[in-house]
Amino acid sequence: MKRVMLVLLALVLCSSMAFAAGSQEAPAAGPAVEKNVKLVYAEVNPLDSIVGKTGVYFKQQVEKLSGGTVTIDIQASGVLGSENDVLDSILGGGTSIDMSRISAFALTSYGANKSKLLSIPFTFENRAHFWAFANSDLAPEFLNEPQTIGLPIRGVFYGEEGFRHFFTVKKVAKMSDLKGMKLRVSNDPVMNGMVRGLGASPTVVSFGELYSALQTGVVDGAEQPIANYKANAFQEVAPTMILDGHTLGAIQVVITDNAWN
Numbered sequence: 001m002k003r004v005m006l007v008l009l010a011l012v013l014c015s016s017m018a019f020a021a022g023s024q025e026a027p028a029a030g031p032a033v034e035k036n037v038k039l040v041y042a043e044v045n046p047l048d049s050i051v052g053k054t055g056v057y058f059k060q061q062v063e064k065l066s067g068g069t070v071t072i073d074i075q076a077s078g079v080l081g082s083e084n085d086v087l088d089s090i091l092g093g094g095t096s097i098d099m100s101r102i103s104a105f106a107l108t109s110y111g112a113n114k115s116k117l118l119s120i121p122f123t124f125e126n127r128a129h130f131w132a133f134a135n136s137d138l139a140p141e142f143l144n145e146p147q148t149i150g151l152p153i154r155g156v157f158y159g160e161e162g163f164r165h166f167f168t169v170k171k172v173a174k175m176s177d178l179k180g181m182k183l184r185v186s187n188d189p190v191m192n193g194m195v196r197g198l199g200a201s202p203t204v205v206s207f208g209e210l211y212s213a214l215q216t217g218v219v220d221g222a223e224q225p226i227a228n229y230k231a232n233a234f235q236e237v238a239p240t241m242i243l244d245g246h247t248l249g250a251i252q253v254v255i256t257d258n259a260w261n
Contacts, residue, residue: 038071039098039259042086044078044207049231050161051101051251052076058253072099078208084109084187085206090256091151098259104158104250107146109187114145119190124248127160134158134250143252152257159252161225163245167238168221169214175244184210184222191223194246214238225249 041059045051052074059072075097080086086100091110105119117123124130133139143155166178179199185191187204195202205213205222213219214237221238223246229235 082206
């Protein structure tokens with residue numbers, strides 16, 4: 001039953017390890033739904049990355065607590081497109097993707113101003129500082145921002161993948177050495193501004209094309225958490241990393257209104 005599945009999903013969110021669940025209101029009773037529900041979950045990183053393992057854990061808990069009536073089909077390694085591709089699809093009314101793991105600030109280019117605060121450099125002093133926020137009364141307010149601005153998705157929970165650092169093809173010794181380089185960024189205004197502030201050129205490249213962009217010289221460097229750097233073998237083409245920790249890699253999982261209903 002619809003309401004039973006909603007309760008099960010809420011139980012999953014409450015029991016997940018180190019996940020901060022958003023406060024969600026159950027929708028009004030509607031037409032009966034099929035007994036079994038499969039939700040397609042998009043992930044740009046491999047399953048052996050931290051965010052990939054986050055998705056796997058979430059899948060296991062949903063399927064366990066629902067008795068197998070709700071299943072999660074994780075499509076990893078960017079097979080469904082970049083984060084922005086996925087968001088463009090689901091916000092445009094597409095129904096092939098139900099859930100997606102995104103960077104916590106990925107919604108800033110879609111009008112989510114509160115999320116922008118999570119990408120400001122050096123907002124969080126350490127991981128404990130982030131989790132103090134993620135487990136606070138503010139977290140649901142941030143997760144539910146898409147609903148307040150009319151987007152057909154809602155945040156489900158927060159997570160994180162460690163602090164983000166710059167890495168480059170050529171050897172560098174200090175942050176000032178990044179000046180003049182083409183650095184890959186996602187389509188985020190705060191990150192673009194930070195790169196320009198370093199005297200570098202922000203270059204938008206989809207995550208799935210980043211390895212080849214580094215290999216072919218389209219960009220001279222990029223920034224990611226260490227876990228993603230290793231999981232995607234970026235050290236093969238960009239062996240130098242500066243441990244500047246400019247931003248915590250906060251993440252969130254979102255679900256479409258159609259899937260939630």
